[in-house]
Amino acid sequence: MHDDNSGGRTDSIRPRHRIGDRxxxxxxxxEGETGANISACYQCERCTNACPVSAFMDVKPHQVIRYIQIGWRERLLSCSTVWVCLSCEMCTTYCPNDVGVAETIQHLRKMAANSAIQPRELQLATFHRTFIEELQRFGRVNEFWLMGALNLKPGILKDKIRTGALKEEIELGLTLWRRGKLKLLPHRCKAVGEIRTVVQNRNGKVR
Ligand code: SF4
Ligand code: SF4
Structure with a gap:
């Protein structure tokens, strides 16, 4: 007979992390880097309920805020959420405490991009990195060159061939090109130097 609530599964009992442990x-x-009011969150979950893509996130927006409160950095920087987020700011709009959820997730995305932690959503993380590289190269993004640069990144092309995404991408590209919506040669923006400075300054704030 057991006099606790474990049902006899003593081997599965592990110490739990409490707020302040870390x-x-x-x-x-x-909070210092974003200006977000993360301490004010009381876990009402309105942010998650307002998010159009929370079903595709492994850590929901309200959990992101909670994990920051308890200092769970590794889990946050390796989660799919930072790459799945659309930056639509619905979460920020619906938060009753002005926590700044979207801005916080955007900041975590930059931290993840600059960290050595392996991202869960490799395709999305690589796309994000390539987009920023192309932006710094020309000052604007040419879709044809962007997808070409992305496909040359390790593991991307192999994965697209395996899933059939490459075939769809080529068909879409041809359709856009026939309709004159896809430019094959990139144009360099006059303000490319300023754009590079903005991107580098933003990245420099995240360690
Ligand atoms: S809506 Fe605001 S207060 Fe509510 S859980 Fe989300 S961040 Fe916290
Ligand atoms: S900004 Fe991101 S987390 Fe917030 S509602 Fe939009 S998709 Fe969801």
Whole structure:
């Protein structure tokens, strides 16, 4: 007979993390870098309910905020959420405490991009990185060159061939080209130097 609620499964009992176990360094850092009011979150979940893509996230928006409060950096920087987020800001709009959820997730995305932690959504993470590289190259993004540069990144082309995404991409590209919607040669923006400075300054704020 067992006099606890474990049902006898003593081998599965593990110590639980409580708020404060990991200190509040990560919380203070993210609040300082974003200006977001993360400490004010009381987990009402309105942000998650308002998010159009929360079903595709492994860590929901309200959990993102909670994990920052308890300092779970590794979990956040490896989650799919930072890459799945559309930056539509519905979560920020619906939050009753002005927490700044969307801005926080965008910041975590930059932290993830600059960290050595392997992203869960490799395709999306590589797309994000390539987009920024192309933006710095020409000052604007040419879709044809962007997809070409993306397909040359390790593992991308192989995965697209395996899933059939490459065939769809080629068909879409041909349709756009026939309709004059796809330019094969990129145009360099006059303000490319300024755009590079903006991107580098933004990346420089995230360590
Ligand atoms: S809506 Fe705001 S207060 Fe509610 S869980 Fe989300 S971040 Fe926290
Ligand atoms: S900004 Fe991201 S997390 Fe917020 S509602 Fe939009 S998709 Fe969801």
């Amino acid at each position: 200190g509040d360094h990560f919380l203070k850092r993210v």
